[in-house]
Amino acid sequence: MQETVEPITPESFSDQARRLPLPETVDTKSLRWPYLLGVVGFHLAALLALSPALFRWSSVLACCVGIYVFGTLGVNLCYHRLLTHRGFKCSRQLEHFFAILGVCCLQDTPAHWVAVHRMHHQHSDEQPDPHSPLVNFLWGHMAWLWTENSKLNRLSMFEAYVKDLLRDRFYVWLERNFTWISINLLQWGFFFIIGAITGWCATGHTGEAMRAGASMLVWGVFARTVIVWHITWSVNSVTHMWGYRSYETQESSRNNWIVALLSNGEGWHNNHHAQPRAASHGHQWWEFDVTFQTIRLLSALGLARDIVLPVAPANATVPVAADPAQPL
Numbered sequence: 551m552q553e554t555v556e557p558i559t560p561e562s563f564s565d566q567a568r569r570l571p572l573p574e575t576v577d578t579k580s581l582r583w584p585y586l587l588g589v590v591g592f593h594l595a596a597l598l599a600l601s602p603a604l605f606r607w608s609s610v611l612a613c614c615v616g617i618y619v620f621g622t623l624g625v626n627l628c629y630h631r632l633l634t635h636r637g638f639k640c641s642r643q644l645e646h647f648f649a650i651l652g653v654c655c656l657q658d659t660p661a662h663w664v665a666v667h668r669m670h671h672q673h674s675d676e677q678p679d680p681h682s683p684l685v686n687f688l689w690g691h692m693a694w695l696w697t698e699n700s701k702l703n704r705l706s707m708f709e710a711y712v713k714d715l716l717r718d719r720f721y722v723w724l725e726r727n728f729t730w731i732s733i734n735l736l737q738w739g740f741f742f743i744i745g746a747i748t749g750w751c752a753t754g755h756t757g758e759a760m761r762a763g764a765s766m767l768v769w770g771v772f773a774r775t776v777i778v779w780h781i782t783w784s785v786n787s788v789t790h791m792w793g794y795r796s797y798e799t800q801e802s803s804r805n806n807w808i809v810a811l812l813s814n815g816e817g818w819h820n821n822h823h824a825q826p827r828a829a830s831h832g833h834q835w836w837e838f839d840v841t842f843q844t845i846r847l848l849s850a851l852g853l854a855r856d857i858v859l860p861v862a863p864a865n866a867t868v869p870v871a872a873d874p875a876q877p878l
């Protein structure tokens with residue numbers, strides 16, 4: 551039986567009572583096994599970080615720094631604010647470097663990530679939204695990733711949402727022959743070797759070098775990847791459910807300070823939906839946004855330009871752009 555969808559009004563979101571059916575194009579009987587096995591496998595591998603034999607402070611440090619380097623620079627700054635919304639400009643070389651950092655977060659290719667996110671902005675908290683938590687929290691957080699949704703077919707999605715991005719052959723190259731997976735495997739080797747060299751230099755023993763390499767791999771790649779996943783996923787799930795609204799936007803987005811702190815600024819999500827192109831997601835002086843401060847630093851160093859700033863005051867009603875062919 552077809553579930554009735556309530557009309558969307560700003561008031562719909564004031565009581566968090568609105569619920570959505572799954573997108574019509576989802577087939578819950580069909581799973582995307584590589585994604586499911588990848589998510590489960592990485593969570594199991596990340597649990598190895600709890601082993602005392604693999605604990606090293608240097609590895610913990612690599613994990614913490616990696617959350618910023620790969621998560622904040624790669625996903626927040628590049629995938630989201632630069633590639634999806636074109637909130638600022640930088641040189642092509644620097645853009646590609648940041649995109650490689652994003653690839654190392656194992657959140658799919660830049661073209662795929664940007665297409666899904668532009669689709670989210672176009673249909674936010676309406677039935678075609680690929681990951682609205684108004685279906686249920688688990689769906690919006692992670693279950694959408696491994697459930698078949700014909701709307702997320704790569705070719706049709708690329709045609710509809712990221713033709714601009716794929717004019718750059720670099721992003722086409724990342725799509726071909728699982729290049730982005732190979733880059734991820736390369737970082738496994740890089741982190742292991744760095745750890746092993748550190749262990750060898752400290753002790754001169756081969757066994758300790760191997761254990762230190764394994765420790766760096768587990769903390770620096772597996773644990774860091776899982777932590778960054780949940781931070782990104784919380785922006786999709788938590789900030790469409792809990793928090794305050796500064797703008798009466800046409801979806802359920804919210805500003806959530808806990809997610810904003812953990813994600814280095816992405817949690818000011820109601821601000822972001824109100825003004826998607828603005829490179830700054832914090833619109834009040836106390837809405838601290840590490841990602842935007844990084845963009846400002848890049849600008850001061852002459853590495854970023856044409857930064858899009860928020861324009862409307864808080865509590866304004868701002869229409870959300872919905873042309874999928876344009877950066878939102």
Ligand SMILES: [Zn+2]
Pocket residue numbers: 670674785786790803819823
């Ligand atoms: Zn959103």
Ligand SMILES: [Zn+2]
Pocket residue numbers: 630634635667671822826
């Ligand atoms: Zn966005």
